Amino acid sequence: MLLQLQGIQKRFGGVVALKNGNLSVDSGEVHLLMGENGAGKSTLMKIVAGMLTPDGGDVLWRGQRVSFRNPAEAQAHGIAMVHQECLLAQHLTVAENIFLGRQPSGPLGFINRRSMEQQAARLIEEHRFPLQAGWIVSKLSPAQKQLVEICRAIQGGSSLLIFDEPTSSLSESETKEVFRIVRQLRERGTGVIYITHRLDELRSVGDRVTIFRDGEWVHTCPLSELSTEELIHHMVGRAVTSIYEREPVTPGPELLRVERLSRKGVLHDISFSLRAGEIVGLGGLVGAGRTELCRALFGIDPVDTGNIVIQGKPVTLHNPGEAVRAGMALIPEDRGRDGLARQLPISYNVTAASLGRLSSWGFLNLKSEAAVTSEYCGKLRIKCSGGAQLAGRLSGGNQQKVVIAKWLAQGAKIFLFDEPTRGIDVGAKVEVFEVMDSLARAGAAILMVSSETPELVQVPDRILVMRQGRMAGELPRGSSQEEIMRLAALQESAA
Amino acid sequence: MIQRLLPFVTLTVLFVGLAIASPHFLTATNLSSVVRQTAVINIMALGMTLIIISGGIDLSVGAILAMGGLLGCMAMEKGHPILLGVFVGVLTGAFWGLVNGFLTTRLRINPFIVTLGTLGIVRGLTLIISNGLPVHQIPREFSFLGEGTVLGVPFVLWILLACAVLVHMLLEHTKLGRYAFAIGSNPDAAFYAGIPVAFHTTAVYGIGGMLTGLAGMIEASRLMTGQPTAGQGYELQAIAAVVIGGGSLRGGEGSVVGTLVGAFIMGLLSNGSDLLGISPYLQQAIIGAVIILAVSFDELRKRKVVS
Numbered sequence: 001m002l003l004q005l006q007g008i009q010k011r012f013g014g015v016v017a018l019k020n021g022n023l024s025v026d027s028g029e030v031h032l033l034m035g036e037n038g039a040g041k042s043t044l045m046k047i048v049a050g051m052l053t054p055d056g057g058d059v060l061w062r063g064q065r066v067s068f069r070n071p072a073e074a075q076a077h078g079i080a081m082v083h084q085e086c087l088l089a090q091h092l093t094v095a096e097n098i099f100l101g102r103q104p105s106g107p108l109g110f111i112n113r114r115s116m117e118q119q120a121a122r123l124i125e126e127h128r129f130p131l132q133a134g135w136i137v138s139k140l141s142p143a144q145k146q147l148v149e150i151c152r153a154i155q156g157g158s159s160l161l162i163f164d165e166p167t168s169s170l171s172e173s174e175t176k177e178v179f180r181i182v183r184q185l186r187e188r189g190t191g192v193i194y195i196t197h198r199l200d201e202l203r204s205v206g207d208r209v210t211i212f213r214d215g216e217w218v219h220t221c222p223l224s225e226l227s228t229e230e231l232i233h234h235m236v237g238r239a240v241t242s243i244y245e246r247e248p249v250t251p252g253p254e255l256l257r258v259e260r261l262s263r264k265g266v267l268h269d270i271s272f273s274l275r276a277g278e279i280v281g282l283g284g285l286v287g288a289g290r291t292e293l294c295r296a297l298f299g300i301d302p303v304d305t306g307n308i309v310i311q312g313k314p315v316t317l318h319n320p321g322e323a324v325r326a327g328m329a330l331i332p333e334d335r336g337r338d339g340l341a342r343q344l345p346i347s348y349n350v351t352a353a354s355l356g357r358l359s360s361w362g363f364l365n366l367k368s369e370a371a372v373t374s375e376y377c378g379k380l381r382i383k384c385s386g387g388a389q390l391a392g393r394l395s396g397g398n399q400q401k402v403v404i405a406k407w408l409a410q411g412a413k414i415f416l417f418d419e420p421t422r423g424i425d426v427g428a429k430v431e432v433f434e435v436m437d438s439l440a441r442a443g444a445a446i447l448m449v450s451s452e453t454p455e456l457v458q459v460p461d462r463i464l465v466m467r468q469g470r471m472a473g474e475l476p477r478g479s480s481q482e483e484i485m486r487l488a489a490l491q492e493s494a495a
Numbered sequence: 496m497i498q499r500l501l502p503f504v505t506l507t508v509l510f511v512g513l514a515i516a517s518p519h520f521l522t523a524t525n526l527s528s529v530v531r532q533t534a535v536i537n538i539m540a541l542g543m544t545l546i547i548i549s550g551g552i553d554l555s556v557g558a559i560l561a562m563g564g565l566l567g568c569m570a571m572e573k574g575h576p577i578l579l580g581v582f583v584g585v586l587t588g589a590f591w592g593l594v595n596g597f598l599t600t601r602l603r604i605n606p607f608i609v610t611l612g613t614l615g616i617v618r619g620l621t622l623i624i625s626n627g628l629p630v631h632q633i634p635r636e637f638s639f640l641g642e643g644t645v646l647g648v649p650f651v652l653w654i655l656l657a658c659a660v661l662v663h664m665l666l667e668h669t670k671l672g673r674y675a676f677a678i679g680s681n682p683d684a685a686f687y688a689g690i691p692v693a694f695h696t697t698a699v700y701g702i703g704g705m706l707t708g709l710a711g712m713i714e715a716s717r718l719m720t721g722q723p724t725a726g727q728g729y730e731l732q733a734i735a736a737v738v739i740g741g742g743s744l745r746g747g748e749g750s751v752v753g754t755l756v757g758a759f760i761m762g763l764l765s766n767g768s769d770l771l772g773i774s775p776y777l778q779q780a781i782i783g784a785v786i787i788l789a790v791s792f793d794e795l796r797k798r799k800v801v802s
Contacts, residue, residue, distance in 0.1 A: 298687070324689030338687055341680035343747045352677050353688040355670045362669045406688065 050074030252276030281460030342392030397428020542703030550746025563711030568721025592704020596697030641716030679746025
């Protein structure tokens with residue numbers, strides 16, 4: 001065996017990312033690593049590539065126990081990784097990036113530019129990539145950048161290559177090219193680990209498949225022995241611990257209607273509607289365009305074509321200010337970055353969107369501000385020492401509630417929740433669902449983006465599923481996780 | 496908490512230490528001279544506090560101070576009343592502040608670059624307007640602004656106190672102040688909350704400019720000339736006062752009281768060095784070291800709070 005992983009564990013703070021990571025890869029094998037978002041695939045591979053150190057378990061490389069302290073050590077052993085997110089030096093050329101950290105140099109330590117560029121050109125030529133050695137990386141398309149990453153990984157002549165969802169940003173012909181490279185590597189005897197959660201693209205490349213779920217190894221077998229149905233079953237066979245039961249509400253009038261919304265390269269022909277009292281789930285894989293849809297609806301990104309109709313009135317939103325005035329609220333995915341001012345007091349955060357109401361002639365009414373703050377801290381049961389406490393000192397769940405409180409105080413009617421339960425514990429999750437439920441009962445319309453399929457089948461009244469920037473379909477309440485996964489991941493959907 | 500109080504403690508220790516070390520320190524003449532010397536930087540630093548809290552920076556204040564003082568004096572030279580002259584100076588400052596705000600928000604250029612540019616432009620224009628020569632023909636009574644006393648206290652101290660109270664009110668009791676904190680703390684979150692970020696950022700630079708214009712008139716009154724070369728390097732002193740007082744160049748943090756303390760720490764350091772006969776060359780080095788020390792302590796404190 002080239003690589004063996006046994007019982008790998010990893011936790012980040014209080015969050016367990018990997019409980020039991022097992023995997024074995026042979027030379028000349030293409031091993032697919034599959035699982036839902038957050039199953040622990042990328043964490044496991046970052047451990048193999050030396051980017052993270054495990055908290056427990058064994059990594060065996062050619063039968064020897066190893067522990068890599070950094071990526072350079074892993075590379076020295078012949079392990080290279082093609083990353084999902086772009087890790088390139090934007091202002092350097094293609095050739096410089098391919099050879100970054102291992103530039104051919106002369107006796108005095110000067111880089112031998114010509115030799116470097118020739119080698120890069122040969123590599124590009126060999127694989128017929130649409131690249132030139134002298135191009136500056138920042139001017140390349142995402143797909144071209146991905147190809148530079150691939151060149152970089154295969155250049156060293158590694159014996160194990162890890163591809164972390166390399167095709168999520170590539171076109172069909174570029175994807176085929178990646179598959180061709182993977183086959184070529186296999187023929188040369190290189191071991192390949194290929195992370196994916198798109199079911200449609202893998203049949204043609206893989207030898208064996210390993211499935212992870214909730215940070216744990218679930219199943220390994222030859223790909224030919226596993227039907228797509230079984231695969232989906234293993235991936236989502238996550239116990240639906242019924243953490244939350246929601247009584248359905250009879251929906252009221254339509255609050256938001258989206259008609260054929262498109263943004264070039266990101267959103268294609270999106271149509272749906274939200275009614276008062278409804279919680280509508282929005283599922284899909286990472287990169288399906290769900291966050292982008294929220295951003296477009298909230299006036300952050302412009303749209304090319306299509307209409308947004310709020311409470312019967314067509315609107316054009318140029319900035320979040322207009323969206324807020326139209327009654328919309330966004331609880332963003334990355335609340336630390338986009339939703340919360342961490343160094344400021346809770347009260348400043350809670351009232352940030354409603355100071356117009358809490359001031360006259362520009363002067364704040366600090367008494368009403370304090371009243372509003374304590375009202376919503378009480379309503380949402382935010383655990384804090386008072387409105388003056390800094391928001392950054394709260395737990396993740398309570399921070400999320402502060403962001404929600406901001407919009408409650410403002411009086412929004414249409415709520416876009418982007419991954420509202422990411423990074424918060426189960427108890428706080430239930431509380432967030434309760435808040436959403438009481439919002440809906442009070443007549444709000446809620447769009448709930450979630451990558452957690454167990455949540456999607458439990459909380460929303462109906463579920464929309466996006467795939468590659470398009471609306472892939474809609475499922476009623478009570479649909480199974482498998483049905484969601486099939487819509488999200490399969491090109492030729494059953495629908 | 497102890498570390499948050501560090502600037503106050505430093506100021507007190509410095510004050511007591513100097514009172515013991517030098518018999519000339521605790522005299523009315525010396526103390527009022529400290530107040531007069533630091534008032535100009537102090538008033539500029541109040542504006543800088545607003546700007547830094549909103550996540551910005553203004554390197555052009557020294558140049559704006561000179562142009563404000565010059566134009567104000569030129570108005571008086573032409574025979575206009577003193578009040579109008581002061582008004583001209585303040586207005587000049589406000590104008591350039593708004594220009595800075597407009598360029599950073601509309602053209603989305605980094606404020607460091609914008610104000611580095613306007614620093615050159617404003618200084619250059621001031622020299623062109625004045626032909627490089629100071630303006631002397633100003634009414635004698637104008638000296639009251641910088642050198643006069645009211646109720647036994649330097650007039651500039653009253654002005655400083657009034658400005659401090661106003662800026663404090665602005666920061667803690669108005670929408671503008673609240674938005675300045677929000678924008679400086681997390682500009683994306685502020686934008687997503689529907690706050691008109693560009694408008695309020697521009698307003699903050701405008702107010703900063705106004706205070707700088709006023710400081711320019713006080714400087715002119717103390718020198719009794721409109722000097723086109725006045726205020727060189729003042730921007731760094733103003734920034735240092737804010738930072739010593741707990742302001743963060745990453746935005747979202749700072750206070751009026753902190754800035755006042757910061758400015759007085761620097762004022763006392765330089766006055767104390769004079770009294771104790773420490774070379775002015777060494778003074779600069781001491782103040783530089785104090786800036787680094789103050790910010791290091793502050794960083795240590797913050798790392799504990801938000802991480």
